[in-house]
Amino acid sequence: MTNILVTGGAGYIGSHACKALLAAGYTPVTYDNLGIGWRDAVKFGPFEQGDLTDRERLDQVFAAYQPAAVMHFAALSQVGDSIRSPETYWHNNVAGSLTLLQAAVHAGCLDVVFSSTCATYGDQDNVVLDENCAQHPINAYGASKRAIEDMLRDFEGAYGLRHVIFRYFNVAGADPDGEIGEFHRPETHLIPLMLDAIDGKRDALTIFGTDWDTPDGTCIRDYVHVMDLVDAHLLGLKWLERDKGSRIFNLGTGTGFSVREVIDHAGAVTGREAPVIEGPRRPGDCTRLVSGSTCAEAELGWTPHRSTLRQMIADAWRWHQSGHYER
């Protein structure tokens, strides 16, 4: 079977990608430092513990598995944290990706599928965020991802490294089989925190700002089901296998929901209300991030058919109630 190196395969999105890769006939080889990821989430292929910045370890893993491609998920991804401690984002995300790409080129592995983010666009009110939109990130997380996009472009020019870059909007939901799901420590994301508040694991959900320039005053995001997202990665891999050239795709549905709308949907799905507190804005947040492009649908044949808010919250709720990983 063809090996695919999955950095961050012990994390939320990476573990779902490993499950999909195995189902599609590939062997996903997880490379993860377990800083954020969970050993219990690595269920679908070999595990190699290591850090992105450890060139020697990366060289060993490339030599041992001879992967045909890299899916690069491993990253720090908390907006607020990136503002408080930008150096860790530049070190882990940017310096780590540089080391990874150098090792990949050295090993002759020249196909990369990369997790980027809509946070590279920054706050552009009322602008349709298609792939040609200018990128003006307003936090170190978005800036680090934009830098890696530039790095990939330069490595293509110099070394022929082909890549598909996916700019994710807000990823949500869980494996419908309940084997894996979303779990961060500390948790900072809206849907898992809201589910914690609903079942009493925390006192309340704090809404970060009710004075944004949106119809109900709360921020608007475009939520995508994690299984739809990993479908796109499989299509991206096929795209590279067919030698169709490097490409950037947004992964969003084109529909935005406010924080209050998400909370209302969760009430309908779970039959319980989340206790909420109205708090101040969170530094680094954007008013509205909604994908304005259907390139992935038109060119990759991607259909985000599970990405209704109801389905995402229902799958996340099932996972949430089934228990979490152990280190």
Ligand code: UDP
């Ligand atoms: N949010 C919130 N309370 C929380 C966590 C998040 O109001 O405890 C809001 C946040 O301000 C943003 C949206 O929910 O508008 C989604 O945030 P999340 O951290 O899930 O993803 P991000 O958009 O930062 O990638």
